[in-house]
Amino acid sequence: MSYEIDFELRHTDKDTDKNCGVLLFHGLTGSPFEMKKYGNFLYELGFDVFCYSFPGHGENLDDIQKVTYKDWCNFAQEKYSELRPQYKDFFVSGLCLGAAISLYLAENNKDLTGLIALSTTLFLDGFCMPKRKCLMPIALKTIFRYFYTFPEDECLGVKNTTTRKSLAKLMSKTTIGMDNYPLNCVYELLSLSKFVRKNLKKVETPILIIHSKFDNLTSVKSAKVVYDNISSQNKKYIELEDSYHMVLYDNEKQFVMNSVAEFIHDLVKSDKDESIAEKDANLENACV
Amino acid sequence: MRMSYLINFTLFINILIIPLFFLDMILFEKIENPKKKGDFGSLVIFVLTFYLVAYLLIFGFGIYAMKLEYIIAGIFIIIPFIIGRFANYEKLKFYSALQLLSFIISLGYLILLK
Numbered sequence: 433m434s435y436e437i438d439f440e441l442r443h444t445d446k447d448t449d450k451n452c453g454v455l456l457f458h459g460l461t462g463s464p465f466e467m468k469k470y471g472n473f474l475y476e477l478g479f480d481v482f483c484y485s486f487p488g489h490g491e492n493l494d495d496i497q498k499v500t501y502k503d504w505c506n507f508a509q510e511k512y513s514e515l516r517p518q519y520k521d522f523f524v525s526g527l528c529l530g531a532a533i534s535l536y537l538a539e540n541n542k543d544l545t546g547l548i549a550l551s552t553t554l555f556l557d558g559f560c561m562p563k564r565k566c567l568m569p570i571a572l573k574t575i576f577r578y579f580y581t582f583p584e585d586e587c588l589g590v591k592n593t594t595t596r597k598s599l600a601k602l603m604s605k606t607t608i609g610m611d612n613y614p615l616n617c618v619y620e621l622l623s624l625s626k627f628v629r630k631n632l633k634k635v636e637t638p639i640l641i642i643h644s645k646f647d648n649l650t651s652v653k654s655a656k657v658v659y660d661n662i663s664s665q666n667k668k669y670i671e672l673e674d675s676y677h678m679v680l681y682d683n684e685k686q687f688v689m690n691s692v693a694e695f696i697h698d699l700v701k702s703d704k705d706e707s708i709a710e711k712d713a714n715l716e717n718a719c720v
Numbered sequence: 721m722r723m724s725y726l727i728n729f730t731l732f733i734n735i736l737i738i739p740l741f742f743l744d745m746i747l748f749e750k751i752e753n754p755k756k757k758g759d760f761g762s763l764v765i766f767v768l769t770f771y772l773v774a775y776l777l778i779f780g781f782g783i784y785a786m787k788l789e790y791i792i793a794g795i796f797i798i799i800p801f802i803i804g805r806f807a808n809y810e811k812l813k814f815y816s817a818l819q820l821l822s823f824i825i826s827l828g829y830l831i832l833l834k
Binding site for chain 2: 578
């Protein structure tokens with residue numbers, strides 16, 4: 433199921449010498465719109481960028497109640513399997529739920545070049561969670577999760593007030609994101625988190641984790657759990673000081689994007705270096 | 721705490737939760753405002769918490785006093801979780817009705833206990 437907000441930014445062969453694709457995943461109750469600027473930035477650097485709406489996220493707000501985390505995983509795997517063979521290097525990156533899904537892909541696909549996890553949401557323990565959160569464990573395990581929603585926090589996950597205002601305006605006019613979290617999708621997110629955490633050891637892909645110290649939705653605990661439990665040799669963790677949850681729209685967005693670009697360039701470059709070294713070695717052998 | 725007080729308290733909670741849950745079933749699609757929806761949901765879950773605690777106390781008393789009729793009441797603690805485990809959005813009306821029925825049965829059982 434795809435909506436107009438999905439995007440595919442492909443270069444023609446002449447545009448770029450890079451043979452590298454990046455698959456982006458948006459956050460819970462969000463849409464590819466929230467990844468658009470990030471996608472454009474990566475596209476301008478010469479990468480092909482793809483972002484699609486998760487099942488249940490789109491024009492009909494009821495749809496989100498009908499999906500499970502397995503639908504999200506299958507969807508991501510399907511897109512990955514479709515796109516991966518087209519590129520020499522391939523990255524996945526996600527925000528919030530998207531980061532958890534990216535980790536799921538890394539656990540199950542060893543041919544992934546790199547992973548960028550932004551505001552990884554494995555626990556809902558941010559500082560802006562509503563007070564009634566204490567009732568959540570009972571609500572989550574009973575049928576009440578279908579009746580219960582909690583509204584999006586007033587800060588909308590953005591510390592920058594100007595951006596927050598324009599985001600609020602945009603959200604009231606369009607369906608780029610929901611203004612509340614149906615508890616059932618929180619249940620699915622937490623089930624996914626449990627599933628992903630169980631298999632973190634399987635992640636061997638180079639990874640960049642970016643998380644804000646002041647994330648309103650999920651504390652740095654999520655990022656640290658990932659960092660401490662994965663098997664990747666090449667892992668980097670950046671903690672932001674002046675952002676909330678939506679790190680791609682907040683005060684440090686440029687720093688985040690630059691860090692991502694640097695991480696991808698390093699991996700692609702080291703890939704190239706390796707192949708050059710391999711060619712040299714082959715040439716030497718041939719000469720001998 | 722005397723047992724009759726506990727039973728009366730549980731009866732009160734049980735009587736309260738039935739119309740609240742029924743209202744929840746009817747209104748959850750009609751309330752548009754997410755804040756109002758969240759507030760009403762919180763109220764119902766708050767009452768459900770009391771419901772579960774009350775039955776847990778009855779069950780605990782049953783174990784302590786070795787009274788089978790009170791131990792049996794413990795089944796009403798796990799029923800909401802069993803229904804929650806199997807419920808899905810497509811068959812929400814069926815599972816909601818089942819949940820409502822379990823509240824009514826628990827009320828009937830309490831009246832028998834009284």
